[in-house]
Amino acid sequence: MKTTVFTGPRQVDIRDVAVPQTQPSQVLVKTHAVGLCTLEQRFYQGATPDSYPFLGGHEVAGEVVAVGTSARTTARVGDIVSLALLTRCGTCYYCRRGMDNLCVHNNESKVPGQLPGPAGLSEYVVAEDYQVYPTSLPPAHDEEWACRVCELALAEPLACVVRSVQVPPLRFGDLALVQGAGIMGLLHIQLLKQHGVRIVMAEPDAQRRQLALQAGADWAVDPLHTDLAAFLRERSDGYGVNAAFFTAGGASAIQQALEGMAKGAWLCLYGSVHPKGPIQIDPNLIHYNEWVVTGSFSHTSASFQQAVALIASRKVDLQPYVSERVAFPDVQRGLERAISPDTYRVVMVFV
Ligand SMILES: [Zn+2]
Numbered sequence: 001m002k003t004t005v006f007t008g009p010r011q012v013d014i015r016d017v018a019v020p021q022t023q024p025s026q027v028l029v030k031t032h033a034v035g036l037c038t039l040e041q042r043f044y045q046g047a048t049p050d051s052y053p054f055l056g057g058h059e060v061a062g063e064v065v066a067v068g069t070s071a072r073t074t075a076r077v078g079d080i081v082s083l084a085l086l087t088r089c090g091t092c093y094y095c096r097r098g099m100d101n102l103c104v105h106n107n108e109s110k111v112p113g114q115l116p117g118p119a120g121l122s123e124y125v126v127a128e129d130y131q132v133y134p135t136s137l138p139p140a141h142d143e144e145w146a147c148r149v150c151e152l153a154l155a156e157p158l159a160c161v162v163r164s165v166q167v168p169p170l171r172f173g174d175l176a177l178v179q180g181a182g183i184m185g186l187l188h189i190q191l192l193k194q195h196g197v198r199i200v201m202a203e204p205d206a207q208r209r210q211l212a213l214q215a216g217a218d219w220a221v222d223p224l225h226t227d228l229a230a231f232l233r234e235r236s237d238g239y240g241v242n243a244a245f246f247t248a249g250g251a252s253a254i255q256q257a258l259e260g261m262a263k264g265a266w267l268c269l270y271g272s273v274h275p276k277g278p279i280q281i282d283p284n285l286i287h288y289n290e291w292v293v294t295g296s297f298s299h300t301s302a303s304f305q306q307a308v309a310l311i312a313s314r315k316v317d318l319q320p321y322v323s324e325r326v327a328f329p330d331v332q333r334g335l336e337r338a339i340s341p342d343t344y345r346v347v348m349v350f351v
């Protein structure tokens, strides 16, 4: 089979390797669709210079072709599944606290002696039973089916956002700020909308603001040319937002969010900050306003299951975020399109 190795900045090798052996606890999946996420884009662009070689591809949907003799799964040969390729050992300190997104073994190689990385950009992927999420998608091979499989490949980013929006205890009619109208910001809008929350999107790019409105934001403002705090207070009888979700925009955006928060509000740092930069918070504001400052990183097995259910039941429509489909093995072209600012998610498809 063919697999993808990230060997250096702007360098990906397509290598011929043996189809992985399926151990008794594992499931072998024939890959159908793989999303090219920020992780793969960072490797491609050289942001992680010490980490080559790397087996990329972690947003995977495909078809079960073999089930190990002791694999604990309802998936059968022929079923379409989503894969959550993070390691969750189930026995470390964090797994036992219900924080399996922070499992201390997260980044270990699946196969001893194999290169590091989730290895989803391969014609076949071997997964542990607990990494396999069956879907109810029937076997078919028409155009609509192909689109649904692409959506299922995006269960991973959706699972991250499912977790994020469930962090603050929002109530119907609350006001939330979402910063950044990339795919993660737009997914925040879709899910917050289902909670009856009113949403202000802060995004400097006019075209992306338009997409945010289409996704369901009540307002979309340019944070560089608007008094954002005043805008938020005007829409909340002077109180401010009940939650602010930072997905992009750097440290200055976080600083801006703090100025428009109501008492009891939650500041949720969904995105990381590149380049790194400090923010300043007067601790007395946290004390007197009872603010909660928190982060949300990756997804749990619980939020992944919810994401697959949302996609399978069509409660969430991910089609608008699949900007392009590129046929494997032209991963280089897929990545070039993925890092271009005019795309949301580029999905590699295997035919
Ligand atoms: Zn991802």
Ligand SMILES: [Zn+2]
Residues within 6 Å of the ligand: 088, 089, 090, 091, 092, 093, 094, 095, 100, 102, 103, 104, 105
């Ligand atoms: Zn663990």
